[in-house]
Amino acid sequence: MATSVQGRAGRPAPGRVVAGRVASGAGNPWLLRVGSIVVVLGLWEWAGAASVNPAFPTCSDTLVAFGEMLTDGTFAAAYAETAGPLIVGVLLTAVGGVLAGLVMGLSPRAEWLGLPVFIVLQASPSAAIVPLITFVYGIGFTAKVFAVVLLSAPVIVLNSYRGIANTPRSLVEMSNAFLASRWQRVWKVVIPAGSGLMFAGLRLGLAQGFTGVVLAELIITPTGIGDLITYNRSVADYPAMFASILSIILIASVSVTLLQRMEGRLFRPEMRPA
Amino acid sequence: MTDGAGIASESGGGVAAADGPEPAVRVVDLTKEFPGGVRALGGVTFDVPKGELVSIIGPSGCGKTTTLKIIAGLIEATSGRVEVDGAPVTTPGPDRAFVFQDFALMPWATVLRNAAFGLELRGVPRREREDAARAYVDKVGLSGFEDAYPHQLSGGMRQRVGLARALAVDADILLMDEPFASVDEQIRRKFQEDLLELLSGEGKTVIFVTHSIEEAVYVSDQIVILTRGPSRVSNVIRPGVDRSGGSDGIRRSQAYLDWVEQIWHELQGYLDQ
Numbered sequence: 001m002a003t004s005v006q007g008r009a010g011r012p013a014p015g016r017v018v019a020g021r022v023a024s025g026a027g028n029p030w031l032l033r034v035g036s037i038v039v040v041l042g043l044w045e046w047a048g049a050a051s052v053n054p055a056f057p058t059c060s061d062t063l064v065a066f067g068e069m070l071t072d073g074t075f076a077a078a079y080a081e082t083a084g085p086l087i088v089g090v091l092l093t094a095v096g097g098v099l100a101g102l103v104m105g106l107s108p109r110a111e112w113l114g115l116p117v118f119i120v121l122q123a124s125p126s127a128a129i130v131p132l133i134t135f136v137y138g139i140g141f142t143a144k145v146f147a148v149v150l151l152s153a154p155v156i157v158l159n160s161y162r163g164i165a166n167t168p169r170s171l172v173e174m175s176n177a178f179l180a181s182r183w184q185r186v187w188k189v190v191i192p193a194g195s196g197l198m199f200a201g202l203r204l205g206l207a208q209g210f211t212g213v214v215l216a217e218l219i220i221t222p223t224g225i226g227d228l229i230t231y232n233r234s235v236a237d238y239p240a241m242f243a244s245i246l247s248i249i250l251i252a253s254v255s256v257t258l259l260q261r262m263e264g265r266l267f268r269p270e271m272r273p274a
Numbered sequence: 275m276t277d278g279a280g281i282a283s284e285s286g287g288g289v290a291a292a293d294g295p296e297p298a299v300r301v302v303d304l305t306k307e308f309p310g311g312v313r314a315l316g317g318v319t320f321d322v323p324k325g326e327l328v329s330i331i332g333p334s335g336c337g338k339t340t341t342l343k344i345i346a347g348l349i350e351a352t353s354g355r356v357e358v359d360g361a362p363v364t365t366p367g368p369d370r371a372f373v374f375q376d377f378a379l380m381p382w383a384t385v386l387r388n389a390a391f392g393l394e395l396r397g398v399p400r401r402e403r404e405d406a407a408r409a410y411v412d413k414v415g416l417s418g419f420e421d422a423y424p425h426q427l428s429g430g431m432r433q434r435v436g437l438a439r440a441l442a443v444d445a446d447i448l449l450m451d452e453p454f455a456s457v458d459e460q461i462r463r464k465f466q467e468d469l470l471e472l473l474s475g476e477g478k479t480v481i482f483v484t485h486s487i488e489e490a491v492y493v494s495d496q497i498v499i500l501t502r503g504p505s506r507v508s509n510v511i512r513p514g515v516d517r518s519g520g521s522d523g524i525r526r527s528q529a530y531l532d533w534v535e536q537i538w539h540e541l542q543g544y545l546d547q
Binding site (some may be wrong): 133168170171173174175177178179180181184188189192193195268269270 | 313343346347348366367368370371372374376378380381382383384395396411421424425432439443
């Protein structure tokens with residue numbers, strides 16, 4: 001018996017073959033990545049220099065403005081203000097949204113009650129609802145947190161719900177056959193099986209959270225990074241305005257990527273390259 | 275062999291056990307109706323003698339898997355009962371372990387954790403359960419793969435993990451639902467031989483669902499043939515193939531070939547209906 005398996009072991013397992021091919025296809029990722037960034041920035045520089053529009057600065061002017069705002073503390077001050085509602089909102093939604101999705105995935109009654117609300121919320125244009133928030137929560141911190149929650153909650157809740165509701169039947173049956181208690185089944189099978197979709201929801205939710213906080217700062221009260229964008233537009237400092245926009249895009253992308261890395265490192269050992 | 279001495283007729287459902295000791299599992303007049311009125315089982319009755327390997331065979335859709343899952347306590351019967359060691363059961367219990375057709379391995383867990391999962395659910399301390407699981411992972415021929423993940427294994431190797439998991443909980447009765455159905459033919463034969471070798475020292479009672487006549491005759495002490503629409507036991511056979519000649523000897527023996535032929539003729543009759 002052992003010999004036959006040893007024989008098989010000599011061949012690469014199918015999963016490894018695929019992984020190997022993917023890795024070789026992206027053999028020089030740095031060259032590709034840097035290359036694509038250089039091409040985009042080059043086009044930007046060219047378009048800016050060609051004076052497509054007086055409000056469209058060149059790439060170099062924007063980067064200079066970016067450097068200045070970074071060094072003189074403008075960004076630091078703006079993000080100190082923006083970060084508060086964003087972090088509070090995203091944390092609230094992450095915990096509450098995953099829990100809500102979990103409950104809806106496990107209980108048909110909660111599903112019946114909650115699912116339509118989040119489907120409608122996801123389908124509705126949230127930017128149109130943001131001004132309504134001021135009627136209820138005014139223009140302060142709470143209103144901005146609410147804007148973040150409003151945008152990020154549906155995608156987090158619905159993805160968590162789908163992850164839980166679509167637990168493979170055979171795994172549930174397996175846990176029953178091996179005498180899992182209800183709690184063990186949820187904790188050891190249902191949640192790990194749904195964690196991929198949950199994390200996808202968290203990543204999308206984080207991205208939506210950035211949208212929410214910027215919307216709030218543009219629509220509700222001009223503070224933080226939203227204020228930086230609005231102010232620089234009003235004084236026609238277009239390089240500074242573009243640098244502000246660029247900064248929020250950068251921070252959002254980096255945050256989402258970090259979350260993905262964290263997921264891979266902490267929760268999905270089977271996805272790590274062998 | 276050809277005189278039919280090994281055949282117990284359908285009319286006497288309990289005949290197979292009447293002359294033996296107390297059966298490990300007794301299935302009595304099991305019926306199952308699924309929502310919508312589909313009648314899957316129409317009174318299935320058979321006994322499984324202690325320490326024997328009994329396979330359930332029949333045309334697809336004849337309720338083989340449904341019967342096995344009712345024995346496991348995973349599905350509720352509409353009527354009838356299942357007795358394990360004389361006591362009726364309706365839920366899963368520590369006396370039965372299940373091997374799934376689609377392996378049912380957790381993709382996020384290593385081979386070792388998957389194999390130890392039954393013990394983990396029973397609250398066995400980590401070191402203890404991992405030692406037990408390691409021994410069975412080794413026995414099924416996967417030593418060196420303890421830290422691999424299921425997606426890194428072939429189908430045959432994955433089912434070996436499923437088998438190790440079922441053996442690790444040390445249940446008296448092993449329920450196997452078409453365990454080799456998703457495994458290619460060469461691996462399948464090797465796996466059948468390994469299974470017999472592995473079980474020979476364990477003294478376990480095994481109920482084995484298969485759609486392969488050759489497989490049933492090769493591995494079984496007793497074969498329960500089910501017919502469909504709704505499912506009933508059409509025949510219980512004890513092939514009694516002489517296993518002393520090794521696997522090649524068995525597959526070439528006249529008794530083996532006769533039984534395969536006879537079961538095929540019997541099933542063919544139902545296919546024509």
